[in-house]
Amino acid sequence: MPGFGTELNWRPYVGAAIAVAAAAATGAAAVDTNSAWYRELPKPPWQPPSWVFPTVWTPLYATIAWSAGRTWNRASEPERRNLVVALTVNLTLNAAWSWSFFAARSPRAGLASNLLLDVSNLHVIRTVSRSDRRGTAALLPYAAWCWYATALSAAIVQHDRRP
Template sequence: MRLISERGGSSRLMPGFGAGLKWRPYVGAAVAVVTAAAAGAVAVDTDSAWYRELPKPQWQPPSWVFPTVWTPLYATIAWSAGRTWNHASERERMNLLTALTVNLTLNAAWSWSFFAARSPRAGLAISLLLDVSNLHVIGTTSRSDRRGTAALLPYAAWCWYATALSAAIVRHDRRL
């Protein structure tokens, strides 16, 4: 089996990665996203007594749902970033790089502020900043690629849901 067609066109093993699309932005975005995800995951401890004792709303899903949801969301962030990079001008690329760096930093910082610092209030503050950052990233990608933008919408929606969960915990915890 050959990876590249005789005409130098599309890949048979990886559709959509033909001669017209550059693969390096996808790899760079994937590395950035995995780094942020790993940096945040180090701080998470859903088995700690502190976390188990927090008053959580009835509508909070079980702990196993979070990594199950985050995995495809992280994949779509990387795909969106790679695709948008390939469709963007040089100026738009720099804006995208800045917006994603801030976004992924806030994404990882939430885990550290909520779990490692044991501060739902700080987690809520970071979550609100992440929501604003998501809107900025969506606006930035929308200038270059609508499909890349659409791929980010579930991520933004999940973050808004996480913000609501954080707010509910802060509101119901008398110790805070």
Template sequence: MVGVRLISERGGQARLSWQPYAGAAAAVTAAAAVGSAATDSRSTWYRRLSKPRWQPPPRAFGAAWTPLYASLAWSVGRAWSQADDGDRSKLASVLAVNLSLNAAWSWLFFAARSPRAGLAATALLNASNLHLIRRVSRCDPWAATALLPYAAWCSFATALNARIAQLNPRS
């Protein structure tokens, strides 16, 4: 049973193990904070960029990322709970790369003011998302399914970034 591994016996009482979820949430929160430190959609540089008509308003990004980050943390916490020691090490490495690429995009796109560098980072993030989904699915297929909206949004962000880079060849 999937949920049985989440429960451990201690002194005859069953309890839910929250540590994997807390660890995953801390890692995701740290990456989100690092990325958001570089993000400035109000900067003159960003406002002057040509953007496609289909770009969502700035407030939509925060509204989208919050539940996506929550599902990412839940998914990794759940997979970690199901994994054996060898899989946990691999899962931690794959997550670290994924979160690093996620945070790096903001620094490359906004701080470095380079849509092209941001596009390279988000393309790598998409590949990392596939790797993360595969790794998580080995531990828990339901947790891997929960990562699909995150991967889909990142793919949308890649398309948006690509169009911005195309519309602004000198940026």
């Protein structure tokens, strides 16, 4: 464990950044907010404009990578394995949301994906909390934004009358 007088291992930060960037790029490949399908979806009045999403996601992705790298440096070997599994599942679900909502053109699938991601976020937070409080705190805005996205998806599903 790094502490006073020990050297910090940067490799976990780099590995986490690569994993997070891969998830972000995979998810972004499915997003098309200019499509007629998306523009015609009934959205709640409290949905932010499209430009807000990448603006918010960029620092959120950075905090996920930072938290993962920091936690890795503080975790025991079994905790590291749990972190890798939890984060892999989480990033997969994160990217999958874009594909289930945008690529599949299914608000209902998007909502289901959001709910799975929310559960995964709680698991990642719990996993990180076993090793690092600051790493845990850094993940809270990510979880909050995903809960907000779940509420947006639910509102779209509620108002979407298409089959």
